[in-house]
Amino acid sequence: MNMNSMLYLVGFLLATMCLLVLGVNVWVLIDDLRTIDVPPSVLHPVKLRILHYGFHLTTTWGNIFEKMKICSMSQFVCFVQDSLAPKENLGMFVKDLHFGTIPVRIFHPKAASSKPRRGIIFCHGGGALIGSLDSYHNLCAFLARETDSVLMSVGYRKLPYYHHPSLYYDCLNASIHFLNSLKVYGVDPSRVVICGDSIGGAVAAIVTQTLSSRTDIPKIRAQVLIYPVLQAFYFQSPSHLTNINIPFLTQEFFITCVCKYLAIDLSWKDTMLTGASISPSAWKKYEKWLSPENIPKRFKTEYRPPESPTPFNDAAYLETKHAMNVDISPLLADDKIITQLPEAFIVSLHWDIVRDDVLLYKKRLEDHGVPVTWHHVVDGFHGCMLLFDKKFFSFPCSVNIMHAVVSYIKGL
Incomplete structure (x- = not known):
């Protein structure tokens, strides 16, 4: 395989990965907006939607990683959760x-x-x-x-x-x-x-x-x-x-x-x-x-x-x-x-x-x-x-x- 072919393959893989990430993120956003109900008495409803979208996205990627046998969903969510909580x-x-x-x-x-x-x-x-x-x-x-x-x-x-x-x-x-x-x-x-x-x-x-x-x-x-x-x-x-x-x-x-x-x-x-x-x-x-x-x-x-x-x-x-x-x-x-x-x-x-x-x-x-x-x-x-x-x-x-x-x- 020559250098041009190698660069083409790497570029194709990166583009595919970016599209996959974007697709998952957009799908989760649409699903969250479609299904999640923000209670009428909760203050800062937009903030709650953003937080739940982040949670939904994290668990979704966790499930994907679990199916790929990279790590369990709970391990991934705990890793993200702990990383965002400075002690x-x-x-x-x-x-x-x-x-x-x-x-x-x-x-x-x-x-x-x-x-x-x-x-x-x-x-x-x-x-x-x-x-x-x-x-x-x-x-x-x-x-x-x-x-x-x-x-x-x-x-x-x-x-x-x-x-x-x-x-x-x-x-x-x-x-x-x-x-x-x-x-x-x-x-x-x-x-x-x-x-x-x-x-x-x-x-x-x-x-x-x-x-x-x-x-x-x-x-x-x-x-x-x-x-x-x-x-x-x-x-x-x-x-x-x-x-x-x-x-x-x-x-x-x-x-x-x-x-x-x-x-x-x-x-x-x-x-x-x-x-x-x-x-x-x-x-x-x-x-x-x-x-x-x-x-x-x-x-x-x-x-x-x-x-x-x-x-x-x-x-x-x-x-x-x-x-x-x-x-x-x-x-x-x-x-x-x-x-x-x-x-x-x-x-x-x-x-x-x-x-x-x-x-x-x-x-x-x-x-x-x-x-x-x-x-x-x-x-x-x-x-x-x-x-x-x-x-x-x-x-x-x-x-x-x-x-x-x-x-x-x-x-x-």
């Missing part, structure tokens, strides 16, 4: 440790204290697919500084290599280790809070339920559940039917995360969404907790119940029934467990696909005498808290939630 320690001593094989990051205020501090166990969100110690570093440093607390952030195992129950066991075991080591960190055993957002909020609730009857370790003082994902099998509530295309947790992304986390074949997605995978006996058992009748009317203004129930699919039930286990769906815990739980601070977002599950869990806690402080954000969308320090890309709802969480923890 600030904000007056904290920060140390990376391992509790056994579990990576954790400890945030300890530099200022001296005359008495033991409160402790915070933090479990980050990300659908078990994305999110990391680094992407939540600034949030955890801010939370530790503003509440004058020693905070442990758990770097649990995630997809694509680890499925349920890895996340749960990592957070549970790290929590037990921390609770057994409070003296080492100068933490008051009577003031330990467990906190998490999204799936991190779910695992915070599950760990709290698991440890509620333990007498060999300090009791958790309070649970801070920030738009938690509290069940993974019933998708017919008003928020699941009306908030399907709201950033950043669309119905498609949500059900994909659920299936991947629970090792359910993606071919069952549509069946799960219609409710055909819930057996009549299971619904009879859980209807008292999950029925839309338990949701306040003001959250059902756009809700239209399905005209007729979808026929039960026994094969789908057998493939997906483990989603009803309480170590996945803490909303379904027995009454005797619920009554033992510590007080809770619960954040719900109006424009969130999992909003109603949060409201239902709030009701369950209150019905059993568990004190609940409820913070509802009318302009909030799933994942917004993580943007609180992103300057131009921050939102009022992001700052609102952070300040509410800090205020609640400081008041304990």
Whole structure:
């Protein structure tokens, strides 16, 4: 091959690559504009569209790289996410440790204290697919500084290599280790809070339920559940039917995360969404907790119940029934467990696909005498808290939630 032919081939390959990149980017933009709904009460709607386009584009390229066997989608998204989040320690001593094989990051205020501090166990969100110690570093440093607390952030195992129950066991075991080591960190055993957002909020609730009857370790003082994902099998509530295309947790992304986390074949997605995978006996058992009748009317203004129930699919039930286990769906815990739980601070977002599950869990806690402080954000969308320090890309709802969480923890 002569030099001219070589240059022609290189030029052709570069042009083809540029066209491919441009084509993917334009396709994602058109798809985003066509499908994504920006809530009417969210301030800075253009900013939200730009952010979601960036997220959609990143996950799309991640899926392309995964099909090309370059790296997994979650690895690529985490790489981008971490690269765009420069870390600030904000007056904290920060140390990376391992509790056994579990990576954790400890945030300890530099200022001296005359008495033991409160402790915070933090479990980050990300659908078990994305999110990391680094992407939540600034949030955890801010939370530790503003509440004058020693905070442990758990770097649990995630997809694509680890499925349920890895996340749960990592957070549970790290929590037990921390609770057994409070003296080492100068933490008051009577003031330990467990906190998490999204799936991190779910695992915070599950760990709290698991440890509620333990007498060999300090009791958790309070649970801070920030738009938690509290069940993974019933998708017919008003928020699941009306908030399907709201950033950043669309119905498609949500059900994909659920299936991947629970090792359910993606071919069952549509069946799960219609409710055909819930057996009549299971619904009879859980209807008292999950029925839309338990949701306040003001959250059902756009809700239209399905005209007729979808026929039960026994094969789908057998493939997906483990989603009803309480170590996945803490909303379904027995009454005797619920009554033992510590007080809770619960954040719900109006424009969130999992909003109603949060409201239902709030009701369950209150019905059993568990004190609940409820913070509802009318302009909030799933994942917004993580943007609180992103300057131009921050939102009022992001700052609102952070300040509410800090205020609640400081008041304990």
